[in-house]
Amino acid sequence: MALIDMENGVVRVRIVYDGAPHVGKTATIRALEHKLSSNRFLQHSDDLDINLLEYQGGMYDHLPIACQILSTPSHPQWQQRRKFILNQADAIVFILDSRPEGLALGLEYLRQLHEFLKQLPDPAPLFLVQANFQDIPLALNAEKLHRFFVDPTVKIMETSTLEGLGVRETFVMAVRLAVERLNALKDKFQLFQGKLDFKTLEDWENALRAQQSIPERSSLSLLINELERPETAL
Numbered sequence: 001m002a003l004i005d006m007e008n009g010v011v012r013v014r015i016v017y018d019g020a021p022h023v024g025k026t027a028t029i030r031a032l033e034h035k036l037s038s039n040r041f042l043q044h045s046d047d048l049d050i051n052l053l054e055y056q057g058g059m060y061d062h063l064p065i066a067c068q069i070l071s072t073p074s075h076p077q078w079q080q081r082r083k084f085i086l087n088q089a090d091a092i093v094f095i096l097d098s099r100p101e102g103l104a105l106g107l108e109y110l111r112q113l114h115e116f117l118k119q120l121p122d123p124a125p126l127f128l129v130q131a132n133f134q135d136i137p138l139a140l141n142a143e144k145l146h147r148f149f150v151d152p153t154v155k156i157m158e159t160s161t162l163e164g165l166g167v168r169e170t171f172v173m174a175v176r177l178a179v180e181r182l183n184a185l186k187d188k189f190q191l192f193q194g195k196l197d198f199k200t201l202e203d204w205e206n207a208l209r210a211q212q213s214i215p216e217r218s219s220l221s222l223l224i225n226e227l228e229r230p231e232t233a234l
C-alpha cells in the first residue's frame with residue numbers, strides 16, 4: 001500500500017502486527033504507544049479485535065514517514081479479515097509466544113502467513129518475528145527459536161511487552177523493512193502518488209465487515225473455541 005501522499009507531504013506505509021491469539025498483539029501496540037514519544041494516536045475496536053496506531057517518524061526521500069500500525073484479528077474464524085489486512089501491509093511483525101506451550105500454534109500461524117505471502121506479487125511485504133514473553137524463564141530465546149527455521153536469515157527480535165523490553169527496537173526494525181519495500185517498489189516504478197485508503201478505524205471496520213461477515217468454521221477455529229470455552233461444572 002506504500003504511497004507518496006503529496007496532499008499531506010508524507011510517505012505512507014503500513015506495519016501490521018500478526019500472530020496467534022493471546023500472543024501480545026494488543027499489549028505490544030499499547031506498549032509501543034507509550035514508547036513512541038510524540039506524533040502518535042491509538043484506537044481499538046473491541047468488536048473486531050483490531051488496534052490502530054498512527055505514528056509519524058523518520059524520513060524517506062526528504063519526506064516524513066507516516067506509519068499506520070495495525071494488528072490482525074487472530075481468531076481463525078476471521079481468516080479473511082486477517083488476510084485482507086495482511087494484504088495491505090508493507091512490513092509485518094509476526095508475534096510468537098515463545099513459551100514452549102505457545103510454539104505449536106504460533107508456528108502454524110507463521111506457516112499460514114508464509115503461504116499467504118508467497119501468493120502475493122513481488123515485492124511482497126517483508127516480515128520479522130517478535131519472540132514475545134521473554135520475561136518467562138522457560139521462554140525460548142532467539143538462538144533457540146532459530147532451530148525451528150530452515151531459513152537462517154529470518155530476523156528474530158526478543159521482547160517482553162510486560163517489561164516493555166524490545167518493543168521499540170522491533171518496531172524500528174519493521175520500519176526498516178517497510179523502507180526496503182519502498183525501495184523495491186521504487187525500483188519497479190510502482191511507488192505512486194495517492195491518497196490513503198482505510199484511514200480511520202471506522203474505514204477499517206466497514207472494510208473488514210464487507211470482506212467477511214460470517215465467521216468461518218475450520219478445524220483450527222473449532223479447536224480454539226474448544227480451548228477457550230470456560231470450564232463448566234460437571
Ligand SMILES: Nc1nc2c(ncn2[C@@H]2O[C@H](COP(=O)(O)OP(=O)(O)OP(=O)(O)O)[C@@H](O)[C@H]2O)c(=O)[nH]1
Nearest residue numbers: 021022023024025026027074132133134160161162
Ligand atoms: N508475562 C507476559 N505477559 C504478556 C506479554 N505479552 C502479553 N502478555 C499478556 O498476555 C495476555 C494476552 O495479551 P494480548 O495483548 O491481549 O494478546 P493479543 O495477541 O492481543 O490477544 P487477542 O487479540 O485476544 O488474540 C495479556 O494478559 C497480556 O498482559 C509478555 O511479554 N509477558
Ligand SMILES: [Mg+2]
Nearest residue numbers: 025026027049
Ligand atoms: Mg488483541
